[in-house]
Amino acid sequence: MAKVPTREECFEIMEEAKMPPHIIEHSAQVTKIAVFLAEALASSGVPVDTRLVEAGALLHDISKMESIDNGGNHAALGAELLKSRGYPALSPLVERHVDLGEWSEDAPVDEAEIINYADKRVRHDEIVSLGERFDDLIARYGKTDGARTRMERLREEMFRLEKKLFRHLPFAPSHINTL
Template identity: 35%
Template sequence: MRIPSRNHCYRLMREMGMLEHIAAHSLMVCMVSLKLAEGIIGRGVPLSRALIRAGAILHDITKTRSFKTGEHHGDTGGVLLEELGFPEVGDIIRQHVRLEGVSSPDIITEAEIVHYADKRVLHDHVVGLDERMRYIIGRYARTEEHVRILTGIWNQTRTLEEKIFHHQAFGPEELASRISREEFAAEREILMEIFHGE
């Protein structure tokens, strides 16, 4: 399995012209994903940190472009990473908006972790599922059908939350306090150097 390094991911974000606020969101999704993975791996569940990192950093890789094209950025981001030779990363990106289904209670996948983390991050802050859902529906739901689809995704995400936090030493309401804003700021500085350097 080929997985792009952190800096390779950052360069891809720059090459795709990702807006800085989307990059900051992606970075926070990565930090949340890795924090959740830490607890799960500590309980003996085999997960790839490198795959989670790449999938989380790149989950919105085509989102900036989608503002002009109207494309479904989960689908096109997945295709892009597959074409670049990273099909496992592409699979995570493809499922970050809508999972193919929550796996059995005994299995947690990298795609589920990134999907859940994305649903907990509003801009670059960790929030509860209800707050994030209100934002998503307010921003993206144009019809009653959109509301129905998004509500279904959120119901699935609540089930996923129970499964993920079964493996944590803390509850969902404590997640924000477990993420270091200092580490986020330091990593964002590295990201911005790559964005504006070279």
């Protein structure tokens, strides 16, 4: 079985990385949503590894500060860091949290999809809908036509991902706002 850090070990890794409180707060909210979805999916008979989802969600922004200070892609840096710490199973989850890369509506749900989606439901530390999150992203970063088009494409992709996840669940995406 893949080596996965416990919740306590995740917080130790965050401390060592000197993660600032607002990123810890953001990560805790993403984790709350991701674990809720993973447990609900598991109860609906979708095989997902909840421990892996929890650790991946807690650590998804582990290299955010490093990338703010020194540049680089924080998802790729985080994936590298976790691999070097002996947690290769977490690497693809962190690597794919911004941009999911290859995925399909028809393939089984995987843990990276849950974390990626949960991250899109949190603005700073506040739970929001996908629509609200993308309105904010487009207002902040959609300064050029190219950037806007890319974000609109991502928004459309995320609504497809939401559909994929919720077709297995007995509640609607808006239920997440009540967590």
